Amino acid sequence: MIINTANLNLYYHKFQALKNVNMSIKRNLITGMIGPSGCGKSTLLRIFNRMNDLIEGVRITGSVLIDNDDIYAPVYDLILLRKRVGMVFQRPNAFPLSIFDNIAYGPRVWSISDKKTLTEIVERSLAAVDLFDDLKDDLRRPALSLSAEKQQRLCIARLLAVEPEILLMDEPCSALDPIATGKIEELMLDLKKKYTIIIVTHNMQQAARIADEVGFMLLGELVEFDTAKTVFTNPKDKRTFDYISGRFG
Amino acid sequence: MDRHFDEELQNVKRKLVEMAALVEESITKSLDGLKKKSAEMASEIREIDHKIDELEIAIEDMCIELIARHQPVGSDLRFLIGAIKMNNDLERMGDHSVNIADCIEYVIEGPHVAQITNIWSMAKIVKEMLRESVESFIHNDAARAQKVCERDSVVDEMRNETIRILLTYMLKEPEKIGSAIQYLLVAKNLERIADLSTNICEDVIYIAQARVIKHHAEEKKA
Numbered sequence: 001m002i003i004n005t006a007n008l009n010l011y012y013h014k015f016q017a018l019k020n021v022n023m024s025i026k027r028n029l030i031t032g033m034i035g036p037s038g039c040g041k042s043t044l045l046r047i048f049n050r051m052n053d054l055i056e057g058v059r060i061t062g063s064v065l066i067d068n069d070d071i072y073a074p075v076y077d078l079i080l081l082r083k084r085v086g087m088v089f090q091r092p093n094a095f096p097l098s099i100f101d102n103i104a105y106g107p108r109v110w111s112i113s114d115k116k117t118l119t120e121i122v123e124r125s126l127a128a129v130d131l132f133d134d135l136k137d138d139l140r141r142p143a144l145s146l147s148a149e150k151q152q153r154l155c156i157a158r159l160l161a162v163e164p165e166i167l168l169m170d171e172p173c174s175a176l177d178p179i180a181t182g183k184i185e186e187l188m189l190d191l192k193k194k195y196t197i198i199i200v201t202h203n204m205q206q207a208a209r210i211a212d213e214v215g216f217m218l219l220g221e222l223v224e225f226d227t228a229k230t231v232f233t234n235p236k237d238k239r240t241f242d243y244i245s246g247r248f249g
Numbered sequence: 250m251d252r253h254f255d256e257e258l259q260n261v262k263r264k265l266v267e268m269a270a271l272v273e274e275s276i277t278k279s280l281d282g283l284k285k286k287s288a289e290m291a292s293e294i295r296e297i298d299h300k301i302d303e304l305e306i307a308i309e310d311m312c313i314e315l316i317a318r319h320q321p322v323g324s325d326l327r328f329l330i331g332a333i334k335m336n337n338d339l340e341r342m343g344d345h346s347v348n349i350a351d352c353i354e355y356v357i358e359g360p361h362v363a364q365i366t367n368i369w370s371m372a373k374i375v376k377e378m379l380r381e382s383v384e385s386f387i388h389n390d391a392a393r394a395q396k397v398c399e400r401d402s403v404v405d406e407m408r409n410e411t412i413r414i415l416l417t418y419m420l421k422e423p424e425k426i427g428s429a430i431q432y433l434l435v436a437k438n439l440e441r442i443a444d445l446s447t448n449i450c451e452d453v454i455y456i457a458q459a460r461v462i463k464h465h466a467e468e469k470k471a
Binding site: 182186189205208209228229232233 | 252253317319320
């Protein structure tokens with residue numbers, strides 16, 4: 001196990017967005033979170049890198065352990081957490097900088113300034129997302145001039161540059177066409193050999209295709225959490241079956 | 250673009266080829282046991298059949314999971330549907346091989362009735378049909394599969410010939426009816442194995458070309 005939650009609740013003021021969530025996420029697997037809009041899946045994802053801390057009125061009870069460390073403990077180093085747990089968003093959010101500087105951004109935050117080391121990191125990170133061959137002669141080009149799919153790959157490369165362990169992906173393909181989506185999915189399947197990936201997706205088929213384990217959420221509750229095989233061939237809860245078979249949602 | 254899904258389809262194919270090899274081994278051994286009247290062979294064949302049954306469950310499970318998770322279309326869908334049917338056909342062939350092995354103990358003490366029938370030449374053709382059906386599946390070769398289908402009537406005719414020979418034999422020598430009936434059963438099981446090889450080839454043609462040739466469907470359409 002890499003992540004464990006126990007009796008996890010999250011409130012936005014009086015509204016309870018997560019209800020007693022207990023789950024264990026395994027290392028080097030892709031865990032897919034599915035459920036209708038507003039079910040709490042993105043809120044749960046943002047628990048793992050404490051992005052919810054930025055929202056006013058949020059209150060959390062219960063525990064979230066990563067490698068047995070309580071990430072909500074007052075002594076926990078938040079900067080280190082954001083390094084260990086990277087996040088990819090719905091729309092690619094490349095910085096208005098060059099391709100090189102986008103990827104070197106994180107390492108520079110971590111005080112790496114040696115040009116040779118930075119170049120190695122940039123090249124290695126681009127290679128990991130299968131962009132290096134395309135862009136190796138163009139590293140000074142503005143990142144925003146790339147296609148949406150390549151920008152999303154670049155954002156993933158930017159995460160990899162700081163050597164995280166966990167990648168959180170919040171609808172990473174929602175702004176991409178089906179071909180680009182297929183390429184990002186193949187990339188995720190390659191990346192799971194080295195990283196633990198948690199993906200939130202509206203696209204149930206995407207979770208079915210790439211996730212090893214799947215959690216179905218409804219109204220803040222984790223209704224079912226099992227292998228993708230079980231969830232999509234023999235869901236235990238009728239609500240899960242109704243959702244994945246298109247009966248509601 | 251290389252797809253991880255393609256690797257999973259290849260895994261299904263590899264498992265089916267592994268299962269087909271076991272079925273072929275089982276049939277070869279059951280016929281060998283019959284020829285040599287070796288009762289020990291029967292238990293070996295049951296062990297092989299146990300492995301075949303386990304593979305059948307595993308392959309079916311893989312196919313169901315791939316259909317549920319990947320919602321395949323086009324040739325991928327045809328491949329998985331064909332794989333499920335082929336899996337079932339191979340398992341049935343394993344059962345027919347066990348049926349042949351079950352005959353061994355009843356013919357041990359009896360005369361070599363098989364020598365007066367064409368069971369051995371029938372067995373040779375049936376084994377060739379199985380091997381060719383599997384090869385056509387491996388190479389996705391519809392033309393090769395079509396040739397196997399055309400041999401099915403040859404086996405049917407040989408089975409009929411065997412029945413005629415054995416009936417005559419039983420009428421002449423009623424005290425040997427017990428053994429003769431066992432060889433009738435062997436012929437029947439061999440003929441079923443040929444039918445199942447033909448089924449596999451029909452599936453290969455469906456997978457490769459999306460054509461349904463079973464039950465003369467194309468002729469009826471025309």
